[in-house]
Amino acid sequence: xxxxxxxxxxxxxxxxxxxxxxxxxxxxxxxxxxxxxxxxxxxxxxxxxxxxxxxxxxxxxxxxxxxxxxxxxxxxxxxxxxxxxxxxxxxxxxxxxxxxxxxxxxxxxxxxxxxxxxxxxxxxxxxxxxxxxxxxxxxxxxxxxxxxxxxxxxxxxxxxxxxxxxxxxxxxxxxxxxxxxxxxxxxxxxxxxxxxxxxxxxxxxxxxxxxxxxxxxxxxxxxxxxxxxxxxxxxxxxxxxxxxxxxxxxxxxxxxxxxxxxxxxxx
Numbered sequence: 001x002x003x004x005x006x007x008x009x010x011x012x013x014x015x016x017x018x019x020x021x022x023x024x025x026x027x028x029x030x031x032x033x034x035x036x037x038x039x040x041x042x043x044x045x046x047x048x049x050x051x052x053x054x055x056x057x058x059x060x061x062x063x064x065x066x067x068x069x070x071x072x073x074x075x076x077x078x079x080x081x082x083x084x085x086x087x088x089x090x091x092x093x094x095x096x097x098x099x100x101x102x103x104x105x106x107x108x109x110x111x112x113x114x115x116x117x118x119x120x121x122x123x124x125x126x127x128x129x130x131x132x133x134x135x136x137x138x139x140x141x142x143x144x145x146x147x148x149x150x151x152x153x154x155x156x157x158x159x160x161x162x163x164x165x166x167x168x169x170x171x172x173x174x175x176x177x178x179x180x181x182x183x184x185x186x187x188x189x190x191x192x193x194x195x196x197x198x199x200x201x202x203x204x205x206x207x208x209x210x211x212x213x214x215x216x217x218x219x220x221x222x223x224x225x226x227x228x229x230x231x232x233x234x235x236x237x238x239x240x241x242x243x244x245x246x247x248x249x250x251x252x253x254x255x256x257x258x259x260x261x262x263x264x265x266x267x
Contacts, residue, residue, distance in 0.1 A: 003191040004138040004147065010241065015138065015147035018194045025140070026237055028148030028181040032174050034236040044078045051077040089167045092117045092210065093151070096165050097136050099125060100152060117167060120215040124208060128217065130154040130163075133200060139185035140196070144234055150182045153200060162205040162222065171207050171218050177230045179205035179222035 005016040012030040017023035052059055052074055063070035092114045098105055099121050110118055134153040141147065152163040162183050164175055183205060187196040205222040209215065 003149075004140075004189050004194070012237075012241075015140070017140075018189065025145045025147050026234075028146060028178055031146060031181070031230065031233050031237045032177045034233040034240065035174055035177065047077050048074050085168070088113055092167045093165065096121050096151070096210075100130075100132050100135055116212040117210045120210050121165075121208075124210075124215050124217070128156060130156050133160065134188060137191055138189045139182050139199065140187050140189055141181075141185040143186060144231060146181065146185075146234060148178070148182055148185070153202070156206075159203045160200050162202055163208055164205070165208040165210060167210055169211075171209050175207055176205070176220050176222050176226050177233065179207075179220055180224075180227040181230045183222050184224070184227045 004018055006013050006027070007016060007024065008014075009024075013027040014024040015027060017025070059070055059074065062073060091111055095105065095110065095114060095118050099118065105118070107115075130152075132152055132154045134150075136149065136151065138147060138149050150162060151165050154161060154163055162179050164179060166175070183199070183202055185199060188199055189196050205220040207218045207220055209218060
């Protein structure tokens, strides 16, 4: 499927309007990423400390030969952990989409790390019997200039809901912002034809949380109030990328002695 083209700029993903390549809007994930994440400071520090303790022999040997390399190894621990989790999540998502579409999957082609996830997703399908209306499509907001790719819109027990499947350790409240952004976008751009169609009316959202030990379907509040919070972050995104540039002017008066970098280092 062709889908909507994306580009990376300054670490953020932008979607390219298929009708006018000059128009590029930020992705939902990047906008939601503007929300404060104070817990990450503790998590990063904890992971670095755990790496130092669990691999102390390796770290000590490396520190003797290459102190800077040892520092890089330790500070890179959060990045390496995140990449492994991201790769697993991407592989699981690919399988979930195939399962949702009813594709035949050869068990030998399933990576050992996600076999439990595939099993539990199949159990979800059998038990809940969702009717999928759309899978892995792109939404676009003309009114607020953003876009994003959702996992599924499905009818469950008569209600149409936006669903996001997660393989993370927990279901985080920021997913509500993500689902609200998808729900209140203006249109869906179909991957196969790039044709735009309206989003169906929805009663809410849900997260299908799939872990190696089992699965759970969590209802998520993604109403207009949550969407309003997302729009605040949309403004913060613009501030961080462009708005804050040049807000600090050159001094119109100053006094005292300002040390140069060389003087500070010498001191």
